[in-house]
Amino acid sequence: MKKNNIGYLLREGVRGVFVNGFMSFAAVCVTVACLIIMGSFLLILFNLNEMIVDLEQENEMLVYIDESYSEAKAKSVGSQLNLISNIREAKYVSRDEALDSFVEEMDSDAMFNGLDASTFRDRYVVTLEDNSLMKETEAQIRAVDGVSDVNAPYEIINGFQTVQKVLNIASAVIIAVLFVVSLLIISNTVKLAMYSRSEEIAIMKMVGATNSFIRMPFVVEGFILGFLGALIAFFLQWGLYDFVAMKVAEIDSLQLITVAPFLDVIEPVALIYALTGFVVGVFGSLLSIRKFLKV
Numbered sequence: 001m002k003k004n005n006i007g008y009l010l011r012e013g014v015r016g017v018f019v020n021g022f023m024s025f026a027a028v029c030v031t032v033a034c035l036i037i038m039g040s041f042l043l044i045l046f047n048l049n050e051m052i053v054d055l056e057q058e059n060e061m062l063v064y065i066d067e068s069y070s071e072a073k074a075k076s077v078g079s080q081l082n083l084i085s086n087i088r089e090a091k092y093v094s095r096d097e098a099l100d101s102f103v104e105e106m107d108s109d110a111m112f113n114g115l116d117a118s119t120f121r122d123r124y125v126v127t128l129e130d131n132s133l134m135k136e137t138e139a140q141i142r143a144v145d146g147v148s149d150v151n152a153p154y155e156i157i158n159g160f161q162t163v164q165k166v167l168n169i170a171s172a173v174i175i176a177v178l179f180v181v182s183l184l185i186i187s188n189t190v191k192l193a194m195y196s197r198s199e200e201i202a203i204m205k206m207v208g209a210t211n212s213f214i215r216m217p218f219v220v221e222g223f224i225l226g227f228l229g230a231l232i233a234f235f236l237q238w239g240l241y242d243f244v245a246m247k248v249a250e251i252d253s254l255q256l257i258t259v260a261p262f263l264d265v266i267e268p269v270a271l272i273y274a275l276t277g278f279v280v281g282v283f284g285s286l287l288s289i290r291k292f293l294k295v
Helices: 003-019 021-057 071-081 095-106 131-142 153-196 198-206 211-250 262-293
Strands: 060-065 087-093 123-128 147-151
Touching (some): 003 211, 021 262, 060 131, 071 123, 131 147, 131 153, 153 198, 153 211, 153 262, 198 211, 211 262
Antiparallel strands (some): 060 123, 060 147, 087 123
8 A cells, every 4th residue: 555545544534533523532431431440340350369369378377275274275285286287387476475466566555555465365376388278277276175266368268259259250241341332432433434424435436446445544543542542541540540559558447458559560451451442443443334335
């Protein structure tokens, strides 16, 4: 294709964006909204998966000792715990040590002045050899005399995995719906542009213009709309993500939730947005053009 023809087709594509200003604006806005919703679901799933992976790598369990046990008797439980083959280490933590550790973690002595060691129980921090045997090991630990309770991370993992499954299904449905909506909006925008130029297209066909030549400006228009939507959505998503991450970090009750920095996911997010914008823009255009030209 000649350079002059390429320049003409590109100019016509850009012109189409401005000629159909309102529909172009609506198409970009809908694409932005759809991409942000889609991106938010994907980022939530990413962070949830990271938390599950971190918890799965956690090989420690808290073993609480019966409150009626004296310190000497509580320490004797350790010898029984160490007989369990999957336990690498059973570290004893007294009530006093548990209180000191709690106050240090909360970073505020004044707030917890009313607490004393009796608020806590003697415990063991148990390190496992094989995380996959955590459930079996927990059952063995509970059978030891003097053990009143066991706190195992897999219980939290199961909760997160349930949420993850629900979100996976919900996000797949929502993303599919939003993708189709974006596709149809851009398709209708391009279709409107084609109707407004129907006489010009008819003349071009009469003088022998190929369908590819007629099609190209509208493909360019769709690409521009998809690209603009993806670009705007990307930066809005970045700002929204950082804002939410900052708010989550400020809430003490959400300290368990760790939000990965956006820079850790910037490349895959940018790639997903770029590809989605391209597919929605170009294929949305081709969808309307195919019907119009009856190719």
